[in-house]
Amino acid sequence: MRLALAQLSIESAAVDDNVERAVSAIETAAEEGADCVALPEIFNVGYFAFESYERAAEPLGGETHRRIREAAIEHDVSVLAGTIVEDLAASADAGEAVPAESGLANTAVLFDADGKRRLVYRKHHLFGYDSAEAELLVPGDQLPTADLGGHTVGVTTCYDLRFPELYRRLVDDGATMVLVPSAWPYPRVEHWKLLPRARAVEDLLYVGAVNGSATFEDASLVGRSTVYDPWGTPLASSDDDATVVYADCDPDRVDEVREEFPALRDRR
Structure with missing residues (x-):
């Protein structure tokens, strides 16, 4: 699998422009031979645009997902549609299984690449330090995987990186790759460099950690999107x-690394 991490320029609350950048990045990545494109966390609204979450929330299959799905089909490439702020009540009304009614x-x-939805992951660990996320959102309770391009792929989101037990659950379910859409800010650059690499090393799998490129009123993202191999070696950054x-x-x-x-x- 040729994996592409689309480190997007994200403007606070500029949903149409942000989604258009994502669609353009998908096209570019497909032209470069990508099989799968991963987008950052809350790429359409901007993670730190907390005051816009409720207004910009969408159900599964809403406008953002429609545009990303169409881009996947048009360019014959799988896409992890980063994350968005999901309106759970609207999703439930559409018949989707959700962790809370509202x-x-x-x-x-x-x-x-056919536009089929292969998995839905709702962030488990909501960030409360210097962030309104834990006050505004509901945590997820499912940890799905999907077979894609010869890999069993799992997804976690940003702050989830600090909870290694989540990744061991994915390993037990056969994961060989974990994609991590994120909105990781300064000054915690060293943590961002360490944690995805540690997850790759201890679980002997690929980790694709995709961050945004953005400056908000109170925070700037560190970028530094990186793919790590099962030894924890950075393949691209x-x-x-x-x-x-x-x-x-x-x-x-x-398989080769886990055999070697x-x-x-040796877990006990």
Whole structure:
């Protein structure tokens, strides 16, 4: 699988412009041979635009997902539609299974190249430090995986990186790759460099950590989207400017590393 991490320039609350940038990045990545494109956390609204969450919330299959799904089909590429702020009541009204009857969630959706929805992941660990996320959103309770491009793919979101038990659950479900849409801000650059790499090392799998490129009123994102291999070696990375990062992620490599270094078999 050729994985592309679309480190988007994100404007606070500029939903149409932000989604248009995402669609453009999907087209660019597909032209460069990507099989799967991952977008950042709350890429359409901007993570730190808390005052806009309720107004910009959408159900599953809403306008943002419609445009991303159409781009996936048009360009014949799988897309992790980063995350959006999901209106759970509207999703429930449409017949979707949701963790609460009402409220908002930080929700990732993975579309395949046919536009089929392969998984829905709602962020489990909501950030409360210097952030309104934990006050505004409802946590998820499901941890799905999907088979894609020879990989078993899982998704976690940003702050979830600090909770390694979540990744061990994904490993137990066969995951060979975890995609991590994020909105990681300064000054915690070293944490952003350390935690995805640690998850790759301890779980012997690929980690694609995709961040945004943005400056909000009270925060700036560190960028530095990176793909790590099952040894924790960075295969491709960026600085903090908007760009697309590419890496080839061979699913057989996961089996080779786990056979060579069988730490997962030594768990007690």
